[in-house]
Amino acid sequence: MRDALRDPQTWLVMLAGTVLGICGVWLAVLGNPQNSGICVSCFLENSAGALGLHDNPRMQYLRPELIGFVLGSTLSAFSFKEFSSKGGSAPMQRLLSGIFLIVGCAVFIGCPIKLFLRLTAGDWTALPGLFGLVVGVWLGLKGLEVGVGLGAAKKQFGGSGYWTPLLFLLLLGFLLLRPGFILFSQRGSAAEAAPVLLSLGISLLIGFLAQRTRFCITGGLRDLLMIGLRAQLFWGLLLFVLLAFVGSLVSGNFTPGFYGQPGAHLDMVWSFLGMLLVGAISVLIGGCPFRQLIKAGEGDADAGLVVIGMLLGAGLVQSWQLAGTAAGVPLYGKVAVVAGLAFFILNLLLFRERDIA
Amino acid sequence: MYLLRLILLGSLALLAGCQGSSDRPVMKIGYMNCNSAEETMERFQPLTKYLSDKLNVEFQAVPVDTQDFAERFAGGEFEFAHTNSLVYLILHEEQQATLLATEKRGNYGSHTAGAIISKKGSGIKKIEDIKGKRVIFGPQLAPSGYLAQYDLMLRNGIDPELDIAYYAIPTGSFKHEKVVYSVYFDQFDVAAVPALDLELMTRAGKVTADDFNILGQSPTFPYCTFSARKDVDADLVKKFRQVLVDLTEPDTVDYQGETLKVLASAWINGFEALADSDYDQLREMAKRANMPPYQEF
Amino acid sequence: MFKDRVDILLAGLLLVCVAAGVALLIGGGSQASQLNPSLDKAIARDMTYQAKVSFLERLYAPVNELQQNGKYEAALLKLDELSRNYPNEAHGELLRGEILLRMQVIPQAVEHLAKAVRLSADYVDRQSPLSRRSLIDQLIANQLPKLKAKALAQENASLQKTLQNLYYLQGRLAGGCE
Structure with missing residues (x-):
């Protein structure tokens, strides 16, 4: 633990956690939906709607935060000469993983970042989600232990790593120019938004820091389970949670309880399973939804495919009404989670190198 | 030989079935007629069968005319009663009938006006x-x-x-x-x-x-009501109430070769466990109108 | 990168494509919405929404009038009549809940209001002309403490259901992602 704290990189990770914690709460104060200052899955659902991938008129907004995360990461990667176009491992599995990541998040109502934002705002219905995430990460680790791996991204000929940053650059253009075919909700949670330029600035900073530090929620939990308190990412995660809690207290948004919580439901079993799916898949593909955005920004085309999958999944969970709501989890949402778990197990079977185990 | 074996097996199964149902205690539920005895039986037989299945008691539905209800209940003819709320008041005041659950139907739910x-x-x-x-x-x-x-x-x-x-x-x-x-x-x-x-x-x-x-x-007051005779086992009364309150729209019963929705068959939206004090509004009305069970001559 | 003539040719063609695209965007940008008005989805959607709001106002005008005159029983009957053509319609559910609330038939009022919000989140939106936030807020403030205390005192499935509906409404008022 002492060694970890002596390492300047640990302090940089802690700085990233601090910024994420403060900004996660602050963005909600500035206008983003309650407890959703930052939520990769909610924002992807909003953005998918804005692009016309689903027709829920209350969930359509090209969230600047997503654009900022990716482009911030690209900026950092270029600044520190870390941008590297790579990819090529299990593309279809990664695309489908992206879809199922969003299924898990949508059933729970939120990505792992939002899970902690909900918890630190006193939303105890997120507790089963936390347990699910930890169990999912543990299951993913067990998978790695027995020789499962999708393979590492390799340096690629043809510059495939540029396409995701370019896509988000295009989305930035859409956000600023607002052409008629891009949809912006006038009502509902997608109509609740912090000022565009401020959101963009904050998320560029977060994207930049996250690229420098490899900050990742599931990565933090994974490293904690693997190497204990020496895990740098865990210290970043801890600071994120602490600062988010203090932010909730200071902003008056801390309302502890199980009932009447914003964007939450009481289907505890499905919150648990939804986040378990997210945790397990995240370990398998090397990072939570947020981390996938960051990796895609630094030229990882594999992560780029996960991002495309997540965007597709975001459209599907809304179109097929798989997402959990305050009224609970719909039947087909539950079916989709079970299908996701089957997909995870199938990948464990298919990608296991038996001679290593 | 095969046919003989089949007949023997069938007879055994039938006997076993008869044995099963005759083991259950038999109790009667008196249902107040709204329009006719036929309509009452058609409405409430599936519910009665559902209650039998859930409570392992052989309930029999008995259609009863409104004006005869209090007398036949006092005569011990049935253990449970389904009546309008005024007849419930009469049964409660005169025979200390126990309140079970109140029927929900229409805009005012468990109440009516x-x-x-x-x-x-x-x-x-x-x-x-x-x-x-x-x-x-x-x-x-x-x-x-x-x-x-x-x-x-x-x-x-x-x-x-x-x-x-x-x-x-x-x-x-x-x-x-x-x-x-x-x-x-x-x-x-x-x-x-x-x-x-x-x-x-x-x-x-x-x-x-x-x-x-x-x-x-x-003002609104409770709607049709299930009650029990005072000497019915308290545990059974409690379970009977719970089965009624737990009934939801999709619940079905197999009755005469058909699978029927219990509540829809009985023209009911559900049941609510009210307190006897919820009937006080009706008591006051009956007193003011000099109606049973508070009638004074 | 540009090692032979093919490279130079391809790079030239690429430049031409990019330039053509930019020129099209700059030159034809102002005509885009005139050429294809359906692309301006925001206007079309706004008009559809306004049409919905005014249809609801027109459809339920007799109910609103009866309600404003305190004729709650007649207003409920009018809703029953309208429900023949529009069963389970969200605004009808909302009005039924509103009327029952005025008549102090609380469990049914809560049930219908929760159903209305489940069918259409417009009623908890700040921005919607159909919003009933303050009514629902008041209902929660008045009824939740009473019902909580009652539920502690007695075990009652119906009471629990009403309480769950109130919590649902409270959660929807609290906001968050949907």
Whole structure:
């Protein structure tokens, strides 16, 4: 633990956690939906709607935060000469993983970042989600232990790593120019938004820091389970949670309880399973939804495919009404989670190198 | 040989089935007739079968006329009773019947109300206008077809025995619908109708909301009620109540070779466990109108 | 990168494509919405929404009038009549809940209001002309403490259901992602 704290990189990770914690709460104060200052899955659902991938008129907004995360990461990667176009491992599995990541998040109502934002705002219905995430990460680790791996991204000929940053650059253009075919909700949670330029600035900073530090929620939990308190990412995660809690207290948004919580439901079993799916898949593909955005920004085309999958999944969970709501989890949402778990197990079977185990 | 074996097996299975049902204690549920004994049985047989299956008691449904109910209940003819709320009050006061659950149906859920109506365009617009008019009521033991309106008139300074030209009660079945049609077809000027019947007739398109003036409506009070004889095992009473309260729209029962939705078959939306004190409003009405079980001569 | 003539040719063609695209965007940008008005989805959607709001106002005008005159029983009957053509319609459910609330039939009022919000989140939106936030807020403030205390005192499935509906409404008022 002492060694970890002596390492300047640990302090940089802690700085990233601090910024994420403060900004996660602050963005909600500035206008983003309650407890959703930052939520990769909610924002992807909003953005998918804005692009016309689903027709829920209350969930359509090209969230600047997503654009900022990716482009911030690209900026950092270029600044520190870390941008590297790579990819090529299990593309279809990664695309489908992206879809199922969003299924898990949508059933729970939120990505792992939002899970902690909900918890630190006193939303105890997120507790089963936390347990699910930890169990999912543990299951993913067990998978790695027995020789499962999708393979590492390799340096690629043809510059495939540029396409995701370019896509988000295009989305930035859409956000600023607002052409008629891009949809912006006038009502509902997608109509609740912090000022565009401020959101963009904050998320560029977060994207930049996250690229420098490899900050990742599931990565933090994974490293904690693997190497204990020496895990740098865990210290970043801890600071994120602490600062988010203090932010909730200071902003008056801390309302502890199980009932009447914003964007939450009481289907505890499905919150648990939804986040378990997210945790397990995240370990398998090397990072939570947020981390996938960051990796895609630094030229990882594999992560780029996960991002495309997540965007597709975001459209599907809304179109097929798989997402959990305050009224609970719909039947087909539950079916989709079970299908996701089957997909995870199938990948464990298919990608296991038996001679290593 | 194969056929013989099949017949033997079938007979054994039948015997086993008979043995199973005869092991269960037999109890009776008295259901108050609304329109006819046939209709009552058609409505409540599936519910009775459902209760038998859930509680492992062989319940038998018995259709009972309203005016005979108290006497037959006092005679120990049935262990459980399904009656309107006024008859429940009589059973509770006279036989210490235990309240189980109250039926939910219509806009007011487990409650209901009585309305006084006149035909649109008749010139009768306020409750005071009914003085000297011809009024038709529902049956006398109907809390929302007679008692509620009788009480409403008294509370508005109108004595039904003195201040109206005359009043009548229709004969036969479907009395509440007859009351509505009596005003609709100008046989009477004013009608005392349960709010629920007016709602159901409007929903069915038999009348429209614009056909009538609602001159007044009583406060709400509990609707039809399940009760139990005081000597029925307390544990069974508790379980019986729970089965009723837990009933939901999709719950089904296998009855006479068909799978039926229990609540829909009985024309019920659900059950609610009310407290006896929830019936106090009705008690006050009965006292003011000098009706059973508080009638004084 | 540009090692031979093919490279130079391809790079030239690429430049031409990019330039053509930019020129099209700059030159034809102002005509885009005129050429294809359906692309301006925001206007079309706004008009559809306004049409919905005015249709609901027109459809339920008799109910609102009866309600404003305190004729709650007649208003409910009018809703029953309208429900023949529009069963389970969200605004009808909302009005039924509103009327039952005025008549102090609380469990049914809560049930219908929760159903209305489940069918259409417009009623908890600040921005919607159909919003009933303050009514629902008041209902929660008045009824939740009473019902909580009652539920502690007695075990009652119906009471629990009403309480769950109130919590649902409270959660929807609290906001968050949907």
